[in-house]
Amino acid sequence: MPKIGVYLCHCGENIAGAVNIEEVKKHAANLPGVAVVRDYLFICSDPGQDLIKQDIQAGLVNRVVVAACTPRTHEPIFRKTVQDGGLNKYICEMANIRDQGSWAHWRDKEGATEKAKKLVMSAVAKAALLEPLEDRFVNVTKASLVVGAGVAGMFAAMDLANMGYKVYLVDRNPSVGGNMAKLDKTFPTNDCSACILTPVMVQVGTHPNIELLTYSEVESVDGSIGNFKVKIRKKQTYVDWNTCTGCGECIEVCPKKVPNEFNEGMGTRKAIYIEFPQAVPKKAVVDGAHCINCGKRTIGTKPRLHSKTGEPVLAPCEKVCKIGACDRSVAYDPDGELVELEVGTIVVATGFKAMDKTPFKEYSPQSPNVVTALQLERLLSATGPTEGDLKRPSDETKPETVAFISCVGSRDKNHHTYCSKVCCMYMLKQARLIKEKNPGTNVFIFFIDVRAGGKDFEEYYSYCRDLGIRVIRGRVGAVDELAGDRLRVRAYDVDMGSAVELESDLVVLATAIEPAPGLEELGRRLGISCGAEGFLKEVHTKLYPVETAVRGIYIAGCVQGPKDIPDSISQARAASSAAAVPLTLGKVVVEPLISEINQENCSGCGICVPLCPYSAVAMTTVGDKPRAKIDEALCAGCGVCTAACPSRAIKLHGFTAEQIEAQIIALTAGIGGVSYV
Amino acid sequence: MSEWKPNIVVFACDWCTYQGADLAGSLRYEYPANVNIIRVPCTGRVEPEFIVSALSNGADGVFVGGCHPGDCHYKEGNYKAMRRFTLLKMVLTGMGFEAERVRMEWISGSEGKRFAEIMAEFNRTIEKIGPNPFRRDSNAG
Numbered sequence: 083m084p085k086i087g088v089y090l091c092h093c094g095e096n097i098a099g100a101v102n103i104e105e106v107k108k109h110a111a112n113l114p115g116v117a118v119v120r121d122y123l124f125i126c127s128d129p130g131q132d133l134i135k136q137d138i139q140a141g142l143v144n145r146v147v148v149a150a151c152t153p154r155t156h157e158p159i160f161r162k163t164v165q166d167g168g169l170n171k172y173i174c175e176m177a178n179i180r181d182q183g184s185w186a187h188w189r190d191k192e193g194a195t196e197k198a199k200k201l202v203m204s205a206v207a208k209a210a211l212l213e214p215l216e217d218r219f220v221n222v223t224k225a226s227l228v229v230g231a232g233v234a235g236m237f238a239a240m241d242l243a244n245m246g247y248k249v250y251l252v253d254r255n256p257s258v259g260g261n262m263a264k265l266d267k268t269f270p271t272n273d274c275s276a277c278i279l280t281p282v283m284v285q286v287g288t289h290p291n292i293e294l295l296t297y298s299e300v301e302s303v304d305g306s307i308g309n310f311k312v313k314i315r316k317k318q319t320y321v322d323w324n325t326c327t328g329c330g331e332c333i334e335v336c337p338k339k340v341p342n343e344f345n346e347g348m349g350t351r352k353a354i355y356i357e358f359p360q361a362v363p364k365k366a367v368v369d370g371a372h373c374i375n376c377g378k379r380t381i382g383t384k385p386r387l388h389s390k391t392g393e394p395v396l397a398p399c400e401k402v403c404k405i406g407a408c409d410r411s412v413a414y415d416p417d418g419e420l421v422e423l424e425v426g427t428i429v430v431a432t433g434f435k436a437m438d439k440t441p442f443k444e445y446s447p448q449s450p451n452v453v454t455a456l457q458l459e460r461l462l463s464a465t466g467p468t469e470g471d472l473k474r475p476s477d478e479t480k481p482e483t484v485a486f487i488s489c490v491g492s493r494d495k496n497h498h499t500y501c502s503k504v505c506c507m508y509m510l511k512q513a514r515l516i517k518e519k520n521p522g523t524n525v526f527i528f529f530i531d532v533r534a535g536g537k538d539f540e541e542y543y544s545y546c547r548d549l550g551i552r553v554i555r556g557r558v559g560a561v562d563e564l565a566g567d568r569l570r571v572r573a574y575d576v577d578m579g580s581a582v583e584l585e586s587d588l589v590v591l592a593t594a595i596e597p598a599p600g601l602e603e604l605g606r607r608l609g610i611s612c613g614a615e616g617f618l619k620e621v622h623t624k625l626y627p628v629e630t631a632v633r634g635i636y637i638a639g640c641v642q643g644p645k646d647i648p649d650s651i652s653q654a655r656a657a658s659s660a661a662a663v664p665l666t667l668g669k670v671v672v673e674p675l676i677s678e679i680n681q682e683n684c685s686g687c688g689i690c691v692p693l694c695p696y697s698a699v700a701m702t703t704v705g706d707k708p709r710a711k712i713d714e715a716l717c718a719g720c721g722v723c724t725a726a727c728p729s730r731a732i733k734l735h736g737f738t739a740e741q742i743e744a745q746i747i748a749l750t751a752g753i754g755g756v757s758y759v
Numbered sequence: 760m761s762e763w764k765p766n767i768v769v770f771a772c773d774w775c776t777y778q779g780a781d782l783a784g785s786l787r788y789e790y791p792a793n794v795n796i797i798r799v800p801c802t803g804r805v806e807p808e809f810i811v812s813a814l815s816n817g818a819d820g821v822f823v824g825g826c827h828p829g830d831c832h833y834k835e836g837n838y839k840a841m842r843r844f845t846l847l848k849m850v851l852t853g854m855g856f857e858a859e860r861v862r863m864e865w866i867s868g869s870e871g872k873r874f875a876e877i878m879a880e881f882n883r884t885i886e887k888i889g890p891n892p893f894r895r896d897s898n899a900g
Binding site: 092144152153154178180182183185186187188189190192194196197200201204459606609611612613619631632675693694695718719720721722724725726734737739742743745746747749750753 | 766767768773774775777778780781783784786787788789790791792793795796797799800801803804805806807808809812813816817818825826829830832833834835836839848867869870875894
């Protein structure tokens with residue numbers, strides 16, 4: 083006999099403010115199978131959970147319905163309560179009367195109350211049919227994959243590696259380092275970015291537990307927590323990285339120049355290149371798309387022999403490579419190599435991309451003297467195209483006036499509605515660097531408002547003001563090109579209440595931080611969805627900021643949303659400890675909410691077999707009859723086979739046809755349909 | 760009796776639309792309170808019989824919400840659901856049901872606002888076409 087206990091949560095005022103708890107209580111008490119109905123201010127609190135445990139222990143209830151918030155966050159909590167009380171933990175059902183009740187219908191109190199009654203009725207109907215289930219455990223592969231080797235990914239990898247776990251660190255670029263490697267100095271301490279980052283890059287590159295897979299991308303991810311099977315595509319470098327010493331002689335002789343991505347398109351690199359001088363690993367890559375195959379030395383062909391000397395005719399790059407790492411006779415596969423890995427957990431830290439200036443037609447992006455802030459960062463950096471000497475790109479003269487424009491593409495409904503968070507501070511930093519290098523430069527920053535919330539940030543801002551950096555509150559309407567490569571900035575000064583115009587030699591656009599290209603596709607491969615802004619979604623903004631909807635996959639850094647370096651590193655270290663938990667435990671619980679075939683009812687038709695996305699269903703023979711069989715280890719519990727079975731011989735535990743039918747009947751109760759069952 | 764309000768049953772997949780509904784609530788986007796959700800792991804779990812059952816029990820509208828194509832947590836459950844739903848809809852319209860009475864949409868976990876808007880719109884549609892002819896209660900007008 084089901085003895086169902088219904089526990090109604092007030093959630094402070096969250097539920098009780100819209101739902102008439104007394105009415106729902108009275109209604110629930112009359113439902114079939116209900117033995118006890120109680121309400122409490124916070125059922126999830128200790129005394130609240132005790133109510134449930136006491137009733138179970140007193141033998142008053144053998145099934146539990148908690149009408150409270152969403153099961154997505156609280157079901158595990160109440161399952162544990164029920165287990166602690168002495169019942170099987172799967173004998174617990176939640177009615178979501180907060181997130182899908184009082185919160186959504188906070189002005190419609192009558193509607194919220196009626197809905198709560200129905201949702202409780204539906205949960206009670208399902209609870210009466212719940213069955214005890216046993217958890218499954220799977221062993222965990224003690225290795226982790228970190229995708230993205232920027233500052234967040236590197237710290238996550240280092241932490242996991244220092245804990246003793248094998249880490250595969252993947253990056254699509256030839257070197258680790260990410261966007262931070264491009265920065266000159268970092269706020270609020272003005273540390274030189276290279277000075278603090280390159281030692282970390284070296285540590286990552288030499289750590290015995292870290293295997294670097296740079297110039298590689300994630301091709302596919304299968305499996306689940308504990309046992310992910312990942313395929314990594316190592317892109318073709320056309321250089322033997324086992325022997326390449328990174329001497330750079332091939333680069334010297336390469337005649338083909340290509341815009342330098344590391345310098346944000348300013349200056350050039352060669353078609354054979356090392357990403358940047360401090361690259362880790364420091365290995366050369368042939369950019370197949372731009373290589374001009376000097377001496378007709380197409381990759382994978384034998385060199386022709388010189389008509390007079392009879393010596394092989396080689397391309398300059400291979401000629402200078404004494405150790406033969408750059409051998410164009412090798413028949414490299416242009417698709418690179420596919421590496422298969424098995425890992426227990428995954429950390430995703432693919433970072434961001436700063437928006438390009440081209441969409442902002444109003445700011446004269448065609449002018450070389452209009453640069454993005456990341457380009458300015460390269461112009462200020464000692465490793466940049468001007469070796470840190472700030473010159474305006476059009477004629478390499480020192481700019482007398484520099485104007486910064488904030489929120490370019492951020493807080494703008496035409497591009498991104500969110501705040502990119504770091505721009506205010508990095509504009510102040512860049513302005514300060516310019517002022518410190520050339521105190522005579524006039525620096526103006528046009529802000530919507532200055533957001534300097536962070537440790538030591540406000541002090542930094544005040545210091546910049548004292549340096550004579552001019553801060554104008556107002557949005558810039560346009561930048562026009564003038565004679566002599568100068569630019570006119572037209573804006574509205576909110577404090578003066580009037581339009582202002584300014585002539586400048588250099589205009590810097592603080593362009594928005596966007597998800598790295600291809601993040602949506604990567605999210606699909608991982609099974610994680612992106613939020614409306616295109617960043618990967620965490621389970622809960624506050625409580626579970628590094629967890630994702632897929633157990634065993636964690637996120638860190640700008641892949642989750644714009645953030646500065648301290649925040650990225652904090653999050654990376656949080657993600658690494660979260661990712662280490664299953665590795666340390668050695669085995670993880672897998673919910674038993676999977677499908678099972680009743681072979682007595684199975685007709686052996688085989689409809690289910692090709693439908694399973696995990697190839698978990700196969701045909702077998704029972705006696706002399708064909709029957710379907712589900713591999714428990716492979717089944718993920720989607721229920722596609724269950725829904726398709728014409729004999730209803732497949733049961734999806736936790737979501738059985740009887741349970742769902744009971745919910746349907748409960749939700750349509752009292753309206754007099756013609757039940758067909 | 761009081762004014763008729765549609766009885767709407769929603770099958771929402773746990774990974775997208777159910778999350779979207781939660782998000783609508785936490786952002787306080789309102790939608791009609793006569794929309795009730797049954798949580799399923801995937802739209803691929805939704806048997807056509809469930810939809811028929813809801814209608815024969817008197818539900819005025821039945822809605823199936825899942826992940827956007829390509830985003831299914833179980834890789835392709837939503838595609839399976841789409842195929843079944845298309846066929847079922849043909850059967851239902853053949854039986855005389857209005858095509859608008861059943862609807863399938865892809866609503867992601869981040870589309871709280873969209874969830875609320877679609878529910879409000881679906882409710883208006885059902886209000887326009889009137890009660891389920893299977894309803895025998897006095898409310899059905």
